[in-house]
Each structure stands twice: as structure tokens, then as C-alpha cells.
Amino acid sequence: MKRFRIALYAVAGLLVFLLLVLVIFMAVFNWNLLKPTINEQVSETLGRPFAIEGNLDVHWARDHEAEGWRRWVPHPTASAESITLGNADWGKAPYFVRLERVELELSPLALLGKRIAIPRIQLTGPSAHIERLADGRANWTFEKLTTDTNDAEKEKAPSAWTLDIGTIGFDKGAVTVADEAQRVDVALNVTPLGKPIPYNEIVGGAVGKRNDEAAAPQDYAFAWDAKGRYRGQALSGEGKIGGLLALQDAAIPFPVQVDLRAGNTRAVVEGTLTDPRNLGALDLRLRLSGDSLGNLYPLTGVTLPDTGAYATDGRLRAELQNAEGPTFRYEGFNGRIGGSDIHGDLAFISGEPRAKLTGDLTSNQLLFADLAPLIGADSSEEKKARGVEDKQPSERVLPTEEFKTDRWRDMDADVRFTGKRIEHGETLPISDLSTHVVLENGVLSLQPLSLGVAGGRLDTQIRLDGQRSPLSGQVTLKARSFKLKQLFPTVETMQNSLGELNGDADIRGTGNSVAALLGTANGDLRLLMNDGTVSRSLMEIAGLNVGNYLVGRLFGDDEVQINCAVSDINFKDGLATPRVFVLDTENAVINIAGSVNLKTEGLDLDVVPRSKGLRIISLRSPLYVDGTFKNPSPGVHAGPLALRGAGLVVLGATVGPAAGLLALIAPSGGQADQCGPLLEQVKKAP
Structure with missing residues (x-):
């Protein structure tokens, strides 16, 4: 020891x-x-x-x-x-x-x-x-750099x-x-x-606040x-x-x-x-x-x-070591875009094969002017105010600014947006908006895009395929129960109307702008309106100079009751041709025939009135509208018109278009159905 x-x-x-x-x-x-x-x-x-x-x-x-x-x-x-x-x-x-x-x-x-x-x-x-x-x-x-094989193997071996x-x-x-x-x-x-x-x-306690055990x-x-x-x-x-x-x-x-x-x-x-x-x-x-x-x-x-x-x-x-890729979450944010408020949560995952943006956004008060740039519909003045160069040709009306589809293939997205209240003065009665935006491998879809319009709903499905060049697009639309008195809130005579506007559309096209898509459009558009009024003042409010001219020629300065207005328009390669386009007023039946070329923005329309009974209207000869959207040229035919088009009541119409329009009849307020008899007349016309 x-x-x-x-x-x-x-x-x-x-x-x-x-x-x-x-x-x-x-x-x-x-x-x-x-x-x-x-x-x-x-x-x-x-x-x-x-x-x-x-x-x-x-x-x-x-x-x-x-x-x-x-x-x-x-x-x-x-x-x-x-x-x-x-x-x-x-x-x-x-x-x-x-x-x-x-x-x-x-x-x-x-x-x-x-x-x-x-x-x-x-x-x-x-x-x-x-x-x-x-x-x-x-x-x-x-x-x-090494040329020795043994050294190279040693370098690859993990160190102890x-x-x-x-x-x-x-x-x-x-x-x-x-x-x-x-x-x-x-x-x-x-x-x-x-x-x-x-x-x-500097920061305060809101951000970076940690529990008591953390440093x-x-x-x-x-x-x-x-x-x-x-x-x-x-x-x-x-x-x-x-x-x-x-x-x-x-x-x-x-x-x-x-x-x-x-x-x-x-x-x-x-x-x-x-x-x-x-x-x-x-x-x-x-x-x-x-x-x-x-x-x-x-x-x-x-x-x-x-x-x-x-x-x-x-x-x-941010979670930079996330297995799916670095993830960034922008939570509980508040802000504004233009004059609109914006709130919500967004997440961005920088993963493979593409990054992805997801989230839910809400706007309590959305200015319609702030939506215009999203579809290229903002005016030259609005673009100038935003400091954006206006590339719109002076002679064109349809937006020609191209979609930036090359960016669509860089990432995916799945975002829901709700605009609880939309402001645009009294002339555009859009009350609310909701949409689900999906971007996947260059294909952009809005499924659905739903708007509250004049007491009714406008539901659309939009699909733009940015994988193709030029892109292909498809829009399906369903408009239901637009109240005319809300659709035209500044027209006094409309305020006693119980009439409604309904419509359906299914249109496809190819092109990298709104103008190009419409210029190649194929499909159909059907609209039906009952129990309304028309006047020159209404056309002035709507900003339709040609309509103002036509109404003045047809009815003078009086307010005229519209019993029913129906249209069934076919689109083929950008050429819009009415199968049926009829307005039944209290003193005349008015037929519109011809075509509208969306590719050239050219107009070639005839407006033919037919007086009811002994009622004398102010026009004895048919009207025409030619020119372009930017510079329309209305006038009066000098002599009798050889009526054209299957859509005219006086020449008869096919049963198909009329039957398609019958589905849009939905009289409100219990009043008599004034469009049904008109469509029956169209079907039975010689």
C-alpha cells in the first residue's frame, strides 16, 4: 500500500x-x-x-x-x-x-x-x-490540386x-x-x-420575443x-x-x-x-x-x-434548413397597394423543381383602379401617374401590353384573395371580389374569379397556358341577376325597374395580350335583359358616343321602355357575328346584324328598326356603324337595306340560338316574362 x-x-x-x-x-x-x-x-x-x-x-x-x-x-x-x-x-x-x-x-x-x-x-x-x-x-x-492517387484518397476520407x-x-x-x-x-x-x-x-418585444429559458x-x-x-x-x-x-x-x-x-x-x-x-x-x-x-x-x-x-x-x-427548401413566411402583415388596404399571410418555399408562393390575402376596401394594371386595362393617365411607360398604340382600344409569361415558369403559386368591398364611384356597381389564383408550371388559373355586381354575381373561370407561345386562354363566364337599377344607379328612370341582366360566355383564344386573345377568339356570348329603359342620357353616362347617336336617331330625346333585349353572338377567329341581336321596345323591334372584327377593331353593323302598329318613330331608314372602336362612324343608309344575317326577326332565326337564350330568362319581382314571347316569336318567324 x-x-x-x-x-x-x-x-x-x-x-x-x-x-x-x-x-x-x-x-x-x-x-x-x-x-x-x-x-x-x-x-x-x-x-x-x-x-x-x-x-x-x-x-x-x-x-x-x-x-x-x-x-x-x-x-x-x-x-x-x-x-x-x-x-x-x-x-x-x-x-x-x-x-x-x-x-x-x-x-x-x-x-x-x-x-x-x-x-x-x-x-x-x-x-x-x-x-x-x-x-x-x-x-x-x-x-x-494533387496528382498522387493516395493523397486524393486520403483527402476524401473523413477526418477523425x-x-x-x-x-x-x-x-x-x-x-x-x-x-x-x-x-x-x-x-x-x-x-x-x-x-x-x-x-x-430598437425592436421592442413584438419580434424576437423568446421564452424565459432561451437566451x-x-x-x-x-x-x-x-x-x-x-x-x-x-x-x-x-x-x-x-x-x-x-x-x-x-x-x-x-x-x-x-x-x-x-x-x-x-x-x-x-x-x-x-x-x-x-x-x-x-x-x-x-x-x-x-x-x-x-x-x-x-x-x-x-x-x-x-x-x-x-x-x-x-x-x-425563415426556416433556412427546411427539408423542402428554405421557407420564408410573411405573417400577419398589413399594408396598402395603391389606395387599397391589404392584409394576410404569405409563404415562399425556395424548393425544386420550382419555388412556390402560397397564402391568403384580404382587402377590406379595394379600389377598382388598383385592379386595372393586373389585366393591362389601366389608362394612359394611370400609367403615367405610376411612372410606367404607356406602350398602348394610339389607334387601339383593346389592351396590347403583353403578359410576362417567361416569369410564370419560374415559380408556382396557390393564393386566395378576397376583396370585401370594392370602390369605383357610382358608375360601376361592383361590390366584392374573391378569387383563387393557381400558377403551376407556367399555367395560370383563376378558379373561380367571383364578383358581386349590381346585386347579382359574376362567376368566371380563367385559364391562361403560358407554356405555349403564344399563350392560349379560355374564359367561361356566368352572369346572374344583375339588377338594372343597381347596374345604372345614376339613371333615374331605371330606379323603378325590376328588370335583370343575365348572361353566359365561353371564349377561347391565343395571344400574349388581351387584344391578341380577343383577336383570335372562338366561342359564344349570350346576354338577356328584361324590363329596362334606354335614352340618350344613358348612353352619355355609359360613354357610348355611337350609342348616343343611334338612340337619338331611333327615339329622339325621350326615355324608351325596353321590354326585352337578347343577343347570341358567335366568335370565330376574332370575328364576332350576332346570330340573334334584338331589342323589343315599347314602340319598335330593333335588329342588329353585321360583324365586329376584334383583330382589327373594325365595325360593320346594321341597325334595323321595325315599328309596332301605328306608332311612328323618328327614323324611316336603317342605320349603320362602321369605322373602328377608336373612331366609329355611324350614319343612315341612303336607301332601302337588303337585310342580312340569320339574326333578324323579319327574316327568321334558327331554333338553337333562341333555345340557348331561354335558359337565361329569370324575371324578378313576379313581373310577367317579356323575353319568353320575343324568343318564341324569333323561333316561329318565317
Whole structure:
């Protein structure tokens, strides 16, 4: 027993002696003698020139911030000054990374388990030049060339040693990014704040609020600013960050503040980054504003429609290590687009084969003018107000602006939108809107697009196939129970009417604009209206100059009761031809025949009245309308007209069109059906 104690004391004494020798050796040894060896070995390993040009030193110190017995265990702390890591041979910058000084702590006990544990690294005066070429070569990727097969196999074999880095501290520094692949050319500078700013003083408790067990966000310690270009747009920004980047403890949040401008788009971000080593998660407050949502596409790759000026404020969460792909959620945001409010939740998954946008959006008060840019129907004045170049030809009425179908194939979407109330003055009585937008592999569908119109509903199904060039489109439409007194709220004589408007349409076409689609349209349109009035004042309110002329010629300045108006129009290759187009008024039956060419916007119509009984109307000869949509030319036929078209009552009509229109008869208020007899007359006409 005595010998065992003596042996134990001897071993302990030897260990203490060796430790003292090691401490003395490390204290007195000139570590600069190792610089050539270190420089050579690192250069060979990385395939880049590496140099420690300043002093290299190692000393022992205790970690006073550690707990328990660990604070009494000394550990070596290494420091090096004036360190440079060279750039790739194709790089334009003079170096990749340069440091004025680096100091790191090493945990000696971890070496027993083949683990290189560095609890803390402090970087002084860091600067870096980050570069990537268009072909994908990046200067942050190190490729050591080797011709030895055995060496290559050794490099592929996993190392038995692991590297753990705790926290990284830094002070003022500079970084330049030149990325040809992403079209980025930005210079970033980081400088210490004069005094740290508490996290809650800038962000508050709404964002980044954590439970009691989680670490609180650290103070803001540095200010940063950036300037350059991003994807062709001028970029500038500023903000604040924390001073200690925790790599080992993913629960320690790193505070971030960003105020970034790219072109006319501005993003303001406040919140935290957690697990930065793995780009784990973001929890931010995001305020976004700009001239048009469409301008976000070159910046983010997210396909959004062209709109008026917008601004939103919400909470952005990101799960960057999601198995389906990095996921970004913009939750509970509120904002405006043009003069309309917008609220909801969106999620964007940057996965394969395409990114996907999903969400639910609501607008409590939606201005109809803000919807016009979505279909290319905004006026020249509205485009000018939004700073958008008007490409509409002066001689055309139908919108010719092309859909940007190339963007449709970049991502998928599944978004529901509800507009609870739509504002457009008194002349357009649209009350509400709801739609389900689905974009999948270049095919855009609105299934359905439903609007409340004049006390009734307009339900449509729209499908645009952007996979084809030109795209193909199909629209099915069902209009039911449009109340005429609500459809024309400013026409006094309509306010006593119980009449309704109903209609169906199924139209297909090809083309990359509204004008092109209609110019190749094939399909049918049926409309039926009962119990209304018509007058020159009504045409003036509707802005129909030709209609004003025709009504004046037919009826003078009087209000005329319309018992029923029916139309069944066939579309073939953009040519609209009425099978039946009849207005039954209190003193005449009026037939319209001819055609409308949607491809050329040409008009070629005849308007033929037939007086009822002995009632004398103001026109004894038929009318015509020719010219174009932009410049129509109405007039009176000089002589008797050889009536044309199967749609005229006086010449008879096929049973098919009349039977199709019978399905639209839905008299309201219990009044007599005035369209049924007219359609029966059409079917029985000789």
C-alpha cells in the first residue's frame, strides 16, 4: 500500500512537472520561429498563399467567465498579427481575407477526444473580397490540386478530428462582394457604435420575443453601411448588428437591423438570426415598400403582378434548413397597394423543381383602379401617374401590353384573395371580389374569379397556358341577376325597374395580350335583359358616343321602355357575328346584324328598326356603324337595306340560338316574362 502511494505521488508529481515545463516552454518559446512552417503548411493545404507577417504568440490564461472548476483550468490563447490569405488565381482582388490581428482560445481537454474546441475567436480589422464568376467558380471554395492517387484518397476520407467554434467577436471591417452569377457588386463597411444599444430599444418585444429559458438577444454593437448594385439596380443600405456571433450555441440570437434600398424598393428589417453557422432561422419585422410589386421579381425571383405604389408591415420568419427548401413566411402583415388596404399571410418555399408562393390575402376596401394594371386595362393617365411607360398604340382600344409569361415558369403559386368591398364611384356597381389564383408550371388559373355586381354575381373561370407561345386562354363566364337599377344607379328612370341582366360566355383564344386573345377568339356570348329603359342620357353616362347617336336617331330625346333585349353572338377567329341581336321596345323591334372584327377593331353593323302598329318613330331608314372602336362612324343608309344575317326577326332565326337564350330568362319581382314571347316569336318567324 505504501509503495502504491509512493508510485501515485510520483506520477502526479511527474505530471505537474511536465505541465510546468510545458507552461514555461510555451511562455519562453519564440513562436515566430514556427511562422515559415505554418505559412507553408497552410498554403499547401488550401492551395492559396497564406502568410502570418506579424508577431505570433501563445500564452496561458484562465477563463473567468466559465463556471465551477473549469474557470481554474488554464488554457492556451494564441494570437497572430497581420494575416493574409491570398485570392484564387482568377480573382481580381489582391487577397481573399486579411486580418490585422486574430486571437483564439483553445480547450486542451477537448484534444483528448480528438476535438479541436475553440471557445472564442476575436478578429481585429477584418477585410475580405468575395468573388464568384458567371460559370460558378467562387473564391471561397478551396481546391488543392494533387496528382498522387493516395493523397486524393486520403483527402476524401473523413477526418477523425472535429472542429467546434464557440463565438466570433470582431470590430470594424470591410467586405466587398462581386458575384457575376447573381449580378451583385457591393461594398460593405462595419464600424463600432460609440455605445451599445439594447435590442428592445430598437425592436421592442413584438419580434424576437423568446421564452424565459432561451437566451435574450444581445445588444447592437456595430453599425454597417453598404453601397453598390444588385441585379442591375442601384443598391444602398445601412443598419446595425450585434458584436458576438455565436456559432456553437444555436440558441443565442444575433441581432440584425437593415434599411435597404434597391432602385425604388425599400426594405426595413429588425430582428434576430439564430444558428448562423447553419443559417438556421430568422425572426424579423419586415417593412416593404416600392412603386410596384412587379419590381420585386429581379430582386427576389418572386413573380408578382404590376401594381401601384405599395407598403406593407409584418413579421418575417425563415426556416433556412427546411427539408423542402428554405421557407420564408410573411405573417400577419398589413399594408396598402395603391389606395387599397391589404392584409394576410404569405409563404415562399425556395424548393425544386420550382419555388412556390402560397397564402391568403384580404382587402377590406379595394379600389377598382388598383385592379386595372393586373389585366393591362389601366389608362394612359394611370400609367403615367405610376411612372410606367404607356406602350398602348394610339389607334387601339383593346389592351396590347403583353403578359410576362417567361416569369410564370419560374415559380408556382396557390393564393386566395378576397376583396370585401370594392370602390369605383357610382358608375360601376361592383361590390366584392374573391378569387383563387393557381400558377403551376407556367399555367395560370383563376378558379373561380367571383364578383358581386349590381346585386347579382359574376362567376368566371380563367385559364391562361403560358407554356405555349403564344399563350392560349379560355374564359367561361356566368352572369346572374344583375339588377338594372343597381347596374345604372345614376339613371333615374331605371330606379323603378325590376328588370335583370343575365348572361353566359365561353371564349377561347391565343395571344400574349388581351387584344391578341380577343383577336383570335372562338366561342359564344349570350346576354338577356328584361324590363329596362334606354335614352340618350344613358348612353352619355355609359360613354357610348355611337350609342348616343343611334338612340337619338331611333327615339329622339325621350326615355324608351325596353321590354326585352337578347343577343347570341358567335366568335370565330376574332370575328364576332350576332346570330340573334334584338331589342323589343315599347314602340319598335330593333335588329342588329353585321360583324365586329376584334383583330382589327373594325365595325360593320346594321341597325334595323321595325315599328309596332301605328306608332311612328323618328327614323324611316336603317342605320349603320362602321369605322373602328377608336373612331366609329355611324350614319343612315341612303336607301332601302337588303337585310342580312340569320339574326333578324323579319327574316327568321334558327331554333338553337333562341333555345340557348331561354335558359337565361329569370324575371324578378313576379313581373310577367317579356323575353319568353320575343324568343318564341324569333323561333316561329318565317
